[in-house]
Amino acid sequence: MVNRPLEGSYLTGDEAPEALLEAWRPMVLAAALRLLPRSGPVEPEDVASQVIIDLLRVLRSEKTISHPSSYIQKMVMHRVLAETRRVRRQQGGGLSIDSQRNVLFEELPDPRAPVPGTGMERRELALKVYETVERLADNRRQVVKLHLRGLSREEIEPLLGFSEAKVRNLLYRGLEDLRELLVKEGIGDATLG
Amino acid sequence: MRLSDEELGRLYGEGAGGAAAPAGDCPDPEAMVRWMEAEAGEAEQLRIADHVSSCPQCWREVEALRALRTATGRGRVVRPSWWRSGAGRTVAAAAAVVLLAAGGVGLWLELRPPRFPTGSDALRSSARPLRPLAPPREVNEAPASFRWEPVEGAAAYRFTLRASDLFEVLHREETATPEVRLPDAVAARLQSGATYFWEVRALRKEGEAVRSEVLSFRIR
Numbered sequence: 001m002v003n004r005p006l007e008g009s010y011l012t013g014d015e016a017p018e019a020l021l022e023a024w025r026p027m028v029l030a031a032a033l034r035l036l037p038r039s040g041p042v043e044p045e046d047v048a049s050q051v052i053i054d055l056l057r058v059l060r061s062e063k064t065i066s067h068p069s070s071y072i073q074k075m076v077m078h079r080v081l082a083e084t085r086r087v088r089r090q091q092g093g094g095l096s097i098d099s100q101r102n103v104l105f106e107e108l109p110d111p112r113a114p115v116p117g118t119g120m121e122r123r124e125l126a127l128k129v130y131e132t133v134e135r136l137a138d139n140r141r142q143v144v145k146l147h148l149r150g151l152s153r154e155e156i157e158p159l160l161g162f163s164e165a166k167v168r169n170l171l172y173r174g175l176e177d178l179r180e181l182l183v184k185e186g187i188g189d190a191t192l193g
Numbered sequence: 194m195r196l197s198d199e200e201l202g203r204l205y206g207e208g209a210g211g212a213a214a215p216a217g218d219c220p221d222p223e224a225m226v227r228w229m230e231a232e233a234g235e236a237e238q239l240r241i242a243d244h245v246s247s248c249p250q251c252w253r254e255v256e257a258l259r260a261l262r263t264a265t266g267r268g269r270v271v272r273p274s275w276w277r278s279g280a281g282r283t284v285a286a287a288a289a290v291v292l293l294a295a296g297g298v299g300l301w302l303e304l305r306p307p308r309f310p311t312g313s314d315a316l317r318s319s320a321r322p323l324r325p326l327a328p329p330r331e332v333n334e335a336p337a338s339f340r341w342e343p344v345e346g347a348a349a350y351r352f353t354l355r356a357s358d359l360f361e362v363l364h365r366e367e368t369a370t371p372e373v374r375l376p377d378a379v380a381a382r383l384q385s386g387a388t389y390f391w392e393v394r395a396l397r398k399e400g401e402a403v404r405s406e407v408l409s410f411r412i413r
Contacts, residue, residue, distance in 0.1 A: 027264045031257040045394070052407045053355070053390050074226050077258050081222035084254075111207070122204075123211055129201060130208025134247065142239050145246035148202040149255075158231040161238055175198070188196050 024076055025052060035084040042087045051079040118187060125187065132181045140174030147171055206252075215247035225251075229258050323393055323406040330410050335380040339391055340372045347395035354379070355390045363389070367396075385412050 028051045032044035055075055111123035118125055136144055139160075146156045153167050162170070182188045196204070209215075220228060220241050227233045228241040245251035323344060328336035339352060352373040354364040364379045371393075383389060388411045 027261045030264070031261050034257040034260070035254060049353075049355075049392050049407055053409075056390075056407065056409065057388075073262065074230065077226045077229065077261060078222045080257070080261070081225055081254055085222070109203075109207075111211070123207070126204045126208035127211055128208070129204040130212050130247075133205055139239070142242045142246070145205070146242060148198070148205040149246050149252060150202060159228070159238060160242060161231070161235045178201075182196075 024055075024072070028052065028076060028080055031080045032084055035080070036087060042091070047083050047087055051076065051083050054079050054083075128185055128187060129182070132185060132187075133178060135181060136174055136177055140170045140177060143167055143170040144174035144178060147175075206249075209247055209252070210249045212247075215244055217244045219248060219251050220244065225254060225258070229255070229262070323395065323408075325406075325408050328410050331413060332410055333413055335383040335412060336375060336410065337380070338372060338374045339393075341393055343371045344395035346397060348398040349396045351394040351396060353392045353394075355392070356387070383412060387412060 025048055029044060029048040032047040032051075036042070036044050036047065055072070058075060059072075109122055111121065111126070113122050114120070115122050115125050120128070133141065133145060133148065135141075139162075142160060143156055143162075146159065147153075151159070153164065153171065156162070156167050156171075157164055160167070179188065217240065224233070224237075224241065225245075228238060228245070231238065233241065245255050324342040326340040326342060327338065339354075341350075344350075349367050349369050350371060350373075351367050352365065353362055354375070355362055363382060364373075364375060366373060388409055390407055390409045392407045
């Protein structure tokens with residue numbers, strides 16, 4: 001038997017979905033690793049394989065793809081979410097406190113540790129900050145929340161459909177409101193933030 | 194007491210983890226992707242922003258998708274000025290560690306799309322795809338064996354044959370040689386007109402994957 005590579009049938013120029021999608025595997029796998037419990041029965045690598053398989057099916061059914069980069073990325077994002085959610089459901093629900101705590105090797109502070117100057121444990125303070133943020137007015141609240149989650153103003157603008165000036169203004173006003181509300185709760189002082 | 198934006202952000206995240214579930218349903222995957230791409234209407238963008246930033250599970254997904262977009266060069270993550278150390282760097286470093294651990298330096302180099310390779314490009318690249326030798330993509334009957342070209346650095350191969358239905362694994366085995374003979378009982382389950390997917394994971398001695406490919410064939 002002659003061992004002859006079958007690239008002619010597997011990899012046919014621009015229509016080689018396997019080759020195209022394999023470039024996505026590391027990203028898909030990284031996302032699966034972030035989204036699945038560490039010790040579940042389904043391996044993140046299996047999830048990554050499944051995402052690739054699904055995408056292969058879709059790509060083969062498409063005659064033309066006008067913007068392959070954008071199109072495939074959206075498909076990858078969608079399938080990663082759908083598959084990891086499906087696996088989590090099969091494994092019995094959402095993230096455990098433990099898996100949240102261990103996410104990305106980030107060590108969270110001890111929730112029971114007293115916070116100097118507040119008379120509160122850290123978890124109480126955290127909950128108070130969370131609840132206070134949620135009381136902010138519409139628009140200011142969403143901008144402040146995305147900011148506190150680590151998004152830059154440049155990222156927030158398109159997500160909320162606001163101009164740069166509007167985001168800047170809402171953020172400034174929102175943080176000011178937050179500061180005042182927290183002070184009323186006995187947290188921080190006029191220099192907060 | 195003085196709380197920086199960074200500390201407020203950390204407290205907010207921790208508070209969200211300990212609070213009751215936020216109002217509203219978690220967006221389904223379609224809605225989440227539309228939101229990430231800023232393609233929903235203004236009211237919907239605001240509503241989803243409100244929910245996902247309060248919901249630990251949704252936010253974890255947002256972070257995973259942001260990392261995915263960044264890795265492909267399409268997303269642009271510009272951290273705010275206060276995001277200088279601690280969480281920001283931990284996340285970035287951890288993402289890099291995860292990606293490197295997932296695939297090694299060769300695959301890391303692949304993280305520089307989005308330039309989608311043509312077939313011939315892929316074969317020329319240093320991290321070339323695994324070359325299947327058999328079966329071809331279209332076969333007349335269930336294939337008796339699966340063969341592929343040896344992969345440099347591989348001590349063993351993990352072969353998996355799947356039905357087109359998600360996680361149904363029809364056959365899985367590890368082999369030291371680049372060939373697997375399909376057991377008769379498994380071959381008998383394969384049906385005409387169906388497409389099946391096979392995957393070969395090339396493993397180093399330590400069990401770490403050096404290459405992993407999904408291929409398919411259809412029985413006429």
